[in-house]
Amino acid sequence: MKIAVLSGKGGTGKTLVSVNLASVAGPSTYIDCDVEEPNGHLFFKPNVVRSEKVAVKIPVVDAAHCTGCRTCVEFCQYNALAFIRNKPLVFEEVCHSCGGCVLLCPQKALHEQEKNIGVVEDGYSGEVFVRTGMLNTGEVSGVPIIRKLQRELPDETKTVLIDCPPGSACVVMESIKDADYCILVAEPTIFGAQNLGMVHELVTLFKKPCGAVLNKCQSGDNPSEQYCCEKSIRILGRIPFDSELGAMNSNAIIAARASGKYHQLFTELLDAVLTEVGKPT
Amino acid sequence: MKIAIPVDENSLNTGVCISFGRAPYFMVFDTDTKKGESYVNSAAESQGGAGVKAAQSIVDAGADILLTPRCGDNAVEVFKAAGIKLYKTKDGSAMDNIEAFLAGNLLLLTESHPGFHGHGG
Incomplete structure (x- = not known):
């Protein structure tokens, strides 16, 4: 109980x-x-x-594979991603670790990395x-x-x-x-x-x-x-x-x-x- | 050169909005055509990350300069990455501030504040 x-x-x-x-x-x-x-x-x-x-999972960008389609930026409901000067920028403290951006990236230009929080x-x-x-x-x-x-x-x-x-x-x-x-x-x-x-x-x-x-x-x-x-x-x-x-x-x-x-x-x-x-x- | 500014109303006589990320509109003034155009800030309704999304829209609008009374850390990071310079607004309307900037009377905005993260402002 x-x-x-x-x-x-x-x-x-x-x-x-x-x-x-x-x-x-x-x-x-x-x-x-x-x-x-x-x-x-x-x-x-x-x-x-x-x-x-x-630990939580945070997306990491592999800029060489990114084609700038912005699928990740548009998907993120928490606005944890921006697209500046031809590459995505990740805001770790805004990210809720849903993993959606990594799943959706058609170029597999994002992967997850663990970050200890406590x-x-x-x-x-x-x-x-x-x-x-x-x-x-x-x-x-x-x-x-x-x-x-x-x-x-x-x-x-x-x-x-x-x-x-x-x-x-x-x-x-x-x-x-x-x-x-x-x-x-x-x-x-x-x-x-x-x-x-x-x-x-x-x-x-x-x-x-x-x-x-x-x-x-x-x-x-x-x-x-x-x-x-x-x-x-x-x-x-x-x-x-x-x-x-x-x-x-x-x-x-x-x-x-x-x-x-x-x-x-x-x-x-x-x-x-x-x-x-x-x-x- | 394009100058962006957070504003309260969708008009040329509008005042400057005290918030950047949650401003209802942004005005972009083009110094070549001497025309200002406003658009709705879709980030204003965001639950979180409004600063990031609002800053993205300023970058996408092709602005070179942002005039604002204040700005959050995350948005500042976006502007740094994009090479957009921030200047601190003074009292007066949006147009007063654009004129003040063009006359060299505004100072660079050197301070940013931590995000409110839903804890209110």
Whole structure:
């Protein structure tokens, strides 16, 4: 069962929720899809057992064979190719590695070359299988890495927690694509409710069942809770705005492993999620 | 000599468009005939790579010079490869800028910005 944890903005508590849920789930898998700034591994400190490079394919021009028909330039929907001074010019960072230009070139004047864009690291932290995607600095899209992250998971781990990147762009869509359930983490502010709305719209579009976790709860109004009520989103649990939790988090300590109180809070939260996932949609 | 310029409207009195890749039209002014002609920038609607596609159209239009307030890295690379020189526009209409260029009053555009890649501008 795959559970994705997402939020409309960074710093809401996606990693807090997904790391702690994985920690109380027994044998489980934690996947860090926030490939631009993966931080789950800072908490788990896994023993890395495997590291694999992720490469994409980029077209390379053999100018001697090019007759200037421009088939490649006209085909590319991403405008990654231009035709200047009788030869195609490739813009690597615009290319989406679809391979179409290479297939279509009637002169076979294009071939593909691999370009490394990051790594996937596998390791263990107690009973948790930890998989981390890391995008190289300067690369435009983490999508190829996220695609690789979701493949070939160990059989023994029934519960998979997917720590998504913030927002609702392509990288998030790729992260939740195979999820059975989505947890939306939200802050108790107007801005937080606005961001909750963004991800709620996204998971609705993907027809994913979802529930919300209200983080940093204090007394007083909670615009995110209000949003959940308006949209009939199930509230799975509440995490208090607590300096003890903040201190543990700042020191990369997994609260559910170090504190009885938080072990209980996240166990209850996991139960609430599993009950929801089990419900017919 | 042909001078290209991103413009807001399909008319001779048009202002200069603040964006290059996403400008609605390009005007190409021919200094031999003293005539300016505009065409629709089909790159404006592109999801990505608008700068590359727009720059390609400027190259294909046979321009020697581009006058623009700013320009992205990718488009600049296309212009470099094609040998097209970029000059920075000043306040005023497209024609004001063409005249300013011909009088030698525009400076070379030396800065380019990274692409927005769908993250907005």
